[in-house]
Amino acid sequence: MILSELLARLFGYFSIACWIVVFTPQFYENYKLQNTDGVSVTFLTLWILGDILNLFGIILQNLLFTMLLLALYYLMADCILMGQVFYYRKYGVKHHIEEVVVTDNCGASSYEPIATETTGLLNTVEKKPNTRFLVRLFSISSIIIWSALLGGSALFFFHPGQNIDWSQLQLVPQLFGWGSAVLYCCSRIPQIMQNFRNESVEGLSLVMFIFSVVGNLTYCVSIVLESTDPTYLLINYPWILGSGGTLFFDFTIFFQFYMYRKRTDVVYKHIRDDNY
Numbered sequence: 001m002i003l004s005e006l007l008a009r010l011f012g013y014f015s016i017a018c019w020i021v022v023f024t025p026q027f028y029e030n031y032k033l034q035n036t037d038g039v040s041v042t043f044l045t046l047w048i049l050g051d052i053l054n055l056f057g058i059i060l061q062n063l064l065f066t067m068l069l070l071a072l073y074y075l076m077a078d079c080i081l082m083g084q085v086f087y088y089r090k091y092g093v094k095h096h097i098e099e100v101v102v103t104d105n106c107g108a109s110s111y112e113p114i115a116t117e118t119t120g121l122l123n124t125v126e127k128k129p130n131t132r133f134l135v136r137l138f139s140i141s142s143i144i145i146w147s148a149l150l151g152g153s154a155l156f157f158f159h160p161g162q163n164i165d166w167s168q169l170q171l172v173p174q175l176f177g178w179g180s181a182v183l184y185c186c187s188r189i190p191q192i193m194q195n196f197r198n199e200s201v202e203g204l205s206l207v208m209f210i211f212s213v214v215g216n217l218t219y220c221v222s223i224v225l226e227s228t229d230p231t232y233l234l235i236n237y238p239w240i241l242g243s244g245g246t247l248f249f250d251f252t253i254f255f256q257f258y259m260y261r262k263r264t265d266v267v268y269k270h271i272r273d274d275n276y
Helices: 003-021 024-033 041-061 065-091 129-157 171-198 206-226 230-244 247-259 261-274
Strands: 095-103 109-117
Touching: 003 065, 003 206, 024 065, 024 206, 041 065, 041 171, 041 230, 065 206, 129 171, 129 247, 171 230, 171 247, 206 230, 206 247, 247 261
Parallel strands: none
Antiparallel strands: 095 109
């Protein structure tokens, strides 16, 4: 076995390890709060649909065994997480938003809503001008990045000098693969928009998205290390795009965690105080 194949398998199994634990922080977050209002159901629904198409595409295209293992695990974890979301929305603790004074480092005070028991944890707040600007910036950035990504890919694969055996591409598996890639990338958008709308990331686990980024990166690396043959890369490209293409959206969620961290800290402190 040559070094690149060995590294490909190591990165592949490391990616599996990340995805095995990726949902655990969110499971715990939901259990701790006894509430899942912070998780977008549309986000999870698109994610599950993407996983289903991903599984069929991998089986029909006869791709790497590690990719098949991941696809099966994705579906199992998705079902558990979706079940938890609906369970806590029906039987979990309810919260309502109260106004409290939050003082920044400069001594300035402002009123911030925090969560307490009885009604919804993440009531929609009025969209401020700053939020509208961020939504527009996110939308424009998404269009620019995706246009550049797809344009660069087209130049690479359709360059006259590329020796690609187009007969190896199977239409149905590729359609499943491209469908799953689109769903994966679009799945983050409802969660991002919900976070912007609520100006909050309460109920979301930052660790889950960290594991997701690391898992997706190592997943893409494992595919590329297996072979750099243009035909092989083209066959696997929907799966590379489905993992790598989500990184921009995941980093947007990281930015939201940073931007809304003060409000989240206040909310969780209040919830902890209520438990004593």
